[in-house]
Amino acid sequence: MKRLIAGLPFIAAVIFGGFFLWGLNPDRDPNEIPSVFISQPAPKFDLEAIPGLETPGLSRSDLVGNERPVVVNVFASWCVPCRAEHAVLTRFVEREGIRLFGINYKDKPADAVKWLNDLGNPYERIGSDLSGRTGIEWGLSGVPETFIVDGDGTVLFRYVGPVVGPEAVERFTEALKQAGALPSGAAS
């Protein structure tokens, strides 16, 4: 009995050690928080177009019923990384042929119009989320964020932060391929 009690701390240490060894697995990233949105239906929303812009507004019904999954990008003219991301997304639309929808988050219409006129407009439709309400529905943690939504309206992928730089672009491209969001036979 006495021996058993004296051995308990050792046994506890071995068990903890096992967990630590498992925890050191290099593929594990304790900072990564899985999105609760993945495999969930996209939230309901219905956003007006940006006043002064010809691009139509965006609602959930525009995302469903498409033949291939579409990309939803949340952006704002006041967001500096969005500017860098804009060029990347434009290239995806022009070269890969993805279908891109935008949610303009907490942005003054005049600023947004000027921004899109200066940089170009790769979006098929843009909803103006002036109040930030739709942003909350989508569970935004910041701007920009990019989602891939399939024909049933299910969220397949979420990217937090700008899709800028080789690593991010590669991850995003991979997600597009897996989702089947790239048109067959598109130039790569």
Added chain:
Amino acid sequence: MFPEIGHFALALALALALVQSVLPIAGASRGNAVWMKSAQATALGQVLFVSIAFVALMQAFIVSDFTVRNVVENSHSLKPMLYKVAGTWGSHEGSLLLWILILAVFGAGVAWFGSNIPGETKARTLSVQAWISVGFLTFLLLTSNPFERVFPPPLDGNDLNPLLQDMGLAMHPPLLYFGYVGFSIVFSFAVAALLEGRVDPAWARWVRPWTLAAWVSLTAGIALGSWWAYYELGWGGWWFWDPVENVSFMPWLLGTALLHSAIVTEKRDAFKTWTILLAILTFSLSLLGTFIVRSGLLTSVHAFAVDPERGLYILGLLAVSIGGSLALYAWRAPEMEPGGLFRPISREAGLLVNNLILVAATGTVLFGTLYPLILEAVTGDKISVGPPFFNAAFIPMMLALVVFMGLGPFLSWKRADIAGLLDRIRFVAVLAVIPALAAWYLLNGGPIMAYLAILGAAWLLFATLREWAVRIRLFEVSFAESARRARNLPRASHGMTLAHAGVAVLMMGMIGSTGWKSEEIVFAAPGTEVAIAGFDITFEGAEKVQGPNYIADRGTLVVRRDGELVTTLFPERRYYPVAESQTTESAIRSTLAGDLYTSIATPASDQMNNAGAWTLRILYEPLVNLIWIGSILLVIGGCLSLSDRRLRVGAPRRAKKSASDAVPAE
């Protein structure tokens, strides 16, 4: 050239550590006095060479030698001198070197001051200490060489994380390390005792000053870190139950238990294997802390550059040192003689309860800290355990502890007189209710737990003072006689009174600043007025200011009370261009009654809706300064106890006869 000298000195220190890890312990088992004595020279040699390495690295930081990678990554020529020096231990490599330096200092301390420790015990202890040194020196040299050169050298460095460029934080790591590396020598003593198969009151007495020294530093280090978080992070909190805070707190809790159980071993020759186990576990938790901080195992705000290979190496070190010592414990502890007997109501029983609560509290913190990892391993779910768990589980335990803390010192060894005890504490118990009721009447609100805590803190404070008064027979005899008695009391006794009172003061601060905190967050344009806790604060606007290596937005807040000017506060938001990061410099009006705490920020995502508006965060935290004052009392109490003549004069000689006869029953 200095970096190469430093590197070479580390290699020499490793060579000495290798010799010291074999020769003295072999000498002890063969009875070879010369081999045993060699530990003296090698321990001092180690501290010399590690110091040379440390100074060499510091020199590279001071002169901004950008041919050294570590300096490039963690310093900048424009950084103020103080932070260049502090940069020496700001990185993973540098802090590990500091770790090793402190390890060597404690080893040399025992070699130098331990003339009263018998040769065999000393030789074994120093050999065990050298095993730890070998482990960490090879870790440093093989995976984290701080002296690595870079070619071509860049023109300037990347700067130290600006959050860390702060006086409080420059001193925080050395104190903290001195604390938790200091427990290494206690661990070495414990392993030596297990190898020898003998623990007696003399052993407890040799260990006590080192435990106390480590505990005092750890207390100061944790308090300093908490103080830094309070004024630098800009949220006005002082404890967040972050994994890295927890890993420094666990050795403190267990170290506190060890401090108390060692008293029982010293005075009554009881709790022997328990004390040994605590000594091993306390240092094991320090090692665990080092592992968690440097391996990226858990999510935390504190992080060094993380490298799984390093994590694996430290895990190996942990397996050998913790696994080895606990296996040794499992093997040898059952053979040790049990110690003195005691009654259910006695000083021993009181300290046993203290130990059980502290160990349970440590277990709770350990469980809460590691639960996310365990859950992820078992089910794959990712969660984080936050303050609600710790507050719900930890605070009730601490309140129970406080009840016994007030009671314990009144109890006599072996068998306490219950009637006399009740007689002495009845008055105190009634007195303690008064502040709680007064707070209830005056404040009329706040969490019920806070009132219980006030009751606990008041009980502890009054009971501690009462016990001290009983000892010096205050008001029973003439004042001069009481003063004479106070002078004749051992310093350790005054130290205990001060430290226990410090805990009560600390609690008051914690209760006030959590139970009755008021907070306002406003988006303010110049001219905005905010009213909080009786103050009227006017935001006059913000301006740009240029610092030595930063640019800041400085807000001007005029504080009035009943129309009269109290003070003007200047919180800043600093931007460090080189490191590309921002810090918050809060502005605080500090009084004993409470802190008026202000910080300023421009929220990036809300610039649109609130153009030109600043975010002001204004808090009033009642009594928060008592936390730091209480911590200072704990440290002073510990130092006073450390200066007790019992620990200095040649009293701790091992009895010639069997150990259990050594201490007369009181």
